[in-house]
Amino acid sequence: MPRTPNETGPASSANAPKKAAKSAKKTADVRAGRVAIVGRPNVGKSTLLNALVGQRLAITTPKPGTTRTVLLGVHDGTDDEGRRTQIAFLDTPGLESPRSVLGRVLVEEAQGALDGVDAIALMVDATDVARAGDLAPADQRVLALLGEANKPVVLVLNKVDRVKDKGKLLPALEKLATTKPGQKTRFTALVPISASRGTGVSGLVSELRGHLGAVVDGVGLLYEDDSLTDRPERFFVAELVREAILGATREEVPYGTAVLVDEWVEEGRMVRVGVTIVVEKDSHKGILIGARGSKLKEIGEAARIAMESFLERKVFLRTFVKVVPGWTKDAEKVRRLVRDGSLP
Ligand SMILES: Nc1nc2c(ncn2[C@@H]2O[C@H](COP(=O)(O)OP(=O)(O)O)[C@@H](O)[C@H]2O)c(=O)[nH]1
Numbered sequence: 001m002p003r004t005p006n007e008t009g010p011a012s013s014a015n016a017p018k019k020a021a022k023s024a025k026k027t028a029d030v031r032a033g034r035v036a037i038v039g040r041p042n043v044g045k046s047t048l049l050n051a052l053v054g055q056r057l058a059i060t061t062p063k064p065g066t067t068r069t070v071l072l073g074v075h076d077g078t079d080d081e082g083r084r085t086q087i088a089f090l091d092t093p094g095l096e097s098p099r100s101v102l103g104r105v106l107v108e109e110a111q112g113a114l115d116g117v118d119a120i121a122l123m124v125d126a127t128d129v130a131r132a133g134d135l136a137p138a139d140q141r142v143l144a145l146l147g148e149a150n151k152p153v154v155l156v157l158n159k160v161d162r163v164k165d166k167g168k169l170l171p172a173l174e175k176l177a178t179t180k181p182g183q184k185t186r187f188t189a190l191v192p193i194s195a196s197r198g199t200g201v202s203g204l205v206s207e208l209r210g211h212l213g214a215v216v217d218g219v220g221l222l223y224e225d226d227s228l229t230d231r232p233e234r235f236f237v238a239e240l241v242r243e244a245i246l247g248a249t250r251e252e253v254p255y256g257t258a259v260l261v262d263e264w265v266e267e268g269r270m271v272r273v274g275v276t277i278v279v280e281k282d283s284h285k286g287i288l289i290g291a292r293g294s295k296l297k298e299i300g301e302a303a304r305i306a307m308e309s310f311l312e313r314k315v316f317l318r319t320f321v322k323v324v325p326g327w328t329k330d331a332e333k334v335r336r337l338v339r340d341g342s343l344p
């Protein structure tokens with residue numbers, strides 16, 4: 001068979017080492033840093049964290065006020081140009097004017113996450129923006145809360161999959177890109193995404209990359225190569241019980257619930273887990289347990305299935321319901337239950 005020029009000709013062999021050198025330079029261009037994801041409740045912050053980490057770390061529900069603690073998730077990947085980017089993302093409780101003591105502690109949590117980040121991803125609902133042609137007043141209040149942090153803010157417009165008339169989003173984006181004519185916005189970028197579908201997520205990483213520090217010879221990387229989070233397994237197990245409760249109960253019951261893990265025994269390929277579900281009223285205890293224990297059984301089943309998939313082990317789950325009267329109205333009790341995971 002005759003050798004064709006593009007098989008082993010001098011041109012292609014000369015090309016090969018040049019190509020390798022170029023890609024080595026690219027992979028050496030590593031950046032790492034921390035980014036807080038903030039925004040109103042229910043805009044999709046936790047869904048984005050899960051998409052970025054590639055695992056369901058944060059519980060997500062259609063109900064506002066689901067996330068109670070700052071949760072770290074490590075994204076470690078390459079951008080569109082093959083450059084390694086490691087970002088420690090902080091998912092935060094929703095920022096809004098707190099109407100309760102519990103809400104106040106959650107806002108404290110979220111604001112605390114802003115110290116020490118390289119950039120802030122402010123998430124808003126793109127359908128609100130398309131409708132109003134601007135940031136909704138509640139989003140503007142969140143933006144005002146970020147003022148003191150003095151960090152670069154990337155505006156993330158989530159749920160673009162739900163914007164029917166995409167044409168309405170464009171003028172809003174143009175308006176947000178400039179505040180008044182001739183005046184620059186305070187956002188370093190506007191990034192429309194769909195966290196649940198994963199659209200635009202890698203573009204967001206590329207955008208955030210510009211605000212991170214360079215890593216030279218591995219110095220500056222934040223976490224071990226394979227770590228996804230800094231929380232122990234039992235934290236996620238408690239969260240999965242809370243997710244099951246959010247899914248099975250209504251109105252104020254799930255908001256007055258906290259979950260503590262008080263037993264954790266590894267028995268070969270099985271884990272024996274005991275949890276205490278804390279509620280704030282006797283009537284809530286009755287609702288949670290249900291007729292002949294039917295509600296609690298449903299919650300336990302759903303939580304156990306989720307735990308087995310998360311832990312990749314068989315789980316034996318024991319649940320116990322305890323009333324701590326009015327705990328959501330007492331800042332000290334809220335901190336013990338929500339932040340420390342212990343009984344007040
Ligand atoms: N249609 C659509 N729904 C989304 C998207 N991202 C999140 N959601 C939904 O919005 C709700 C709130 O999400 P969650 O991540 O818990 O919001 P958070 O309170 O900001 O953490 C859930 O029902 C999600 O499934 C998205 O990109 N598109």
Ligand SMILES: [Mg+2]
Nearest residue numbers: 045046066067
């Ligand atoms: Mg959340």
